[in-house]
Amino acid sequence: MAGKSGRTISNVPEKSWRKTLLSWEGILVIVFIAVCIFCMTISPYFTVANVFREMPKYLTEIFLMLPMAYILILGEIDISVGSTVCLAATMACMASNAQTPFVVTIIVSLLVGTLCGLVNGLILTNFTELPPMIVTLSTQIIYRGIAEIALGSGGSVVLSDTAGFKAIGQKLGIIPYIFFLVVILAVIFTVILAKTTFGRSVYAIGSNRLAAYYAGIPVQKYRLIIYTITGLMAGLAGLFMVSVTYGANTTTGDGFEMDAIAMAVFGGISSTGGKGSLIGGIISGFVIIFLRIGLGQINMNSQLILLIIGVLLILAVMLPNIMSRIQAKRKTASVK
Numbered sequence: 491m492a493g494k495s496g497r498t499i500s501n502v503p504e505k506s507w508r509k510t511l512l513s514w515e516g517i518l519v520i521v522f523i524a525v526c527i528f529c530m531t532i533s534p535y536f537t538v539a540n541v542f543r544e545m546p547k548y549l550t551e552i553f554l555m556l557p558m559a560y561i562l563i564l565g566e567i568d569i570s571v572g573s574t575v576c577l578a579a580t581m582a583c584m585a586s587n588a589q590t591p592f593v594v595t596i597i598v599s600l601l602v603g604t605l606c607g608l609v610n611g612l613i614l615t616n617f618t619e620l621p622p623m624i625v626t627l628s629t630q631i632i633y634r635g636i637a638e639i640a641l642g643s644g645g646s647v648v649l650s651d652t653a654g655f656k657a658i659g660q661k662l663g664i665i666p667y668i669f670f671l672v673v674i675l676a677v678i679f680t681v682i683l684a685k686t687t688f689g690r691s692v693y694a695i696g697s698n699r700l701a702a703y704y705a706g707i708p709v710q711k712y713r714l715i716i717y718t719i720t721g722l723m724a725g726l727a728g729l730f731m732v733s734v735t736y737g738a739n740t741t742t743g744d745g746f747e748m749d750a751i752a753m754a755v756f757g758g759i760s761s762t763g764g765k766g767s768l769i770g771g772i773i774s775g776f777v778i779i780f781l782r783i784g785l786g787q788i789n790m791n792s793q794l795i796l797l798i799i800g801v802l803l804i805l806a807v808m809l810p811n812i813m814s815r816i817q818a819k820r821k822t823a824s825v826k
Contacts, residue, residue: 529784565763575743578728607721696763
């Protein structure tokens with residue numbers, strides 16, 4: 491648009507490399523590079539081939555992080571996903587051991603996960619006064635309890651026929667199939683959240699649910715869809731967990747819900763709702779995965795690894811508040 495002076499005025503803000511670099515996603519990219527350098531320094535086994543070989547058992551958690559980001563942006567939480575993974579993996583193993591075609595085994599795992607997510611969604615959308623944390627804590631206990639009953643006194647099940655699971659656990663060169671699936675799903679979830687009416691509605695619900703309702707957004711319908719999709723992704727994660735372990739036990743998926751939440755929050759997604767970018771969650775997911783692989787290669791205690799990740803998570807939550815305070819003090823000082 492041309493003004494009276496004859497100059498052209500653009501209504502599109504100019505992109506600043508400095509602003510991009512100092513964004514949370516930009517900082518995470520720097521952290522990712524630093525983690526890679528750090529891991530290569532401490533472990534001679536931290537090579538591209540070794541990382542891709544060890545990656546499948548960790549990538550299943552990104553399946554959970556993707557829908558968990560949606561739930562957090564809603565201002566809610568789902569801590570039952572780890573137990574859903576356990577139940578889906580258990581049922582998949584039992585279906586496989588019953589000599590069913592592998593496609594039926596896949597359907598069983600996905601159906602079990604979807605049903606678990608649907609149950610969570612139906613409870614939360616029909617009894618809106620119930621807090622999501624309490625509901626999903628209850629279903630977390632129920633789903634793992636069902637898996638433990640199904641597994642019996644042995645507490646585990648081993649595949650009698652691994653052919654189908656070996657097929658989905660194959661690699662293209664050194665890159666496992668699961669990596670390509672994670673990339674495809676990450677693109678789909680990111681585009682839906684950032685570029686569609688559904689995604690914008692999710693942000694609106696997380697910012698102010700009542701205002702979103704009066705704006706005509708079907709709040710409860712969207713909540714039901716997101717919780718159901720979360721269950722579906724947990725079923726998919728259970729399927730790929732079996733392809734790595736060739737079995738299931740009562741500890742399968744244990745702690746996955748906390749890892750998914752940590753990846754999302756460390757990626758800059760607000761736990762109070764209405765804010766965050768899925769791109770940051772994806773980058774932070776790979777930061778945590780690479781850190782785990784590198785520290786695991788030097789036989790670091792698993793509890794110490796969790797401690798390090800916990801510290802990173804606290805810093806991720808605190809840093810935006812610290813930066814806001816610094817900016818507020820600068821503004822106050824400039825006014826004076």
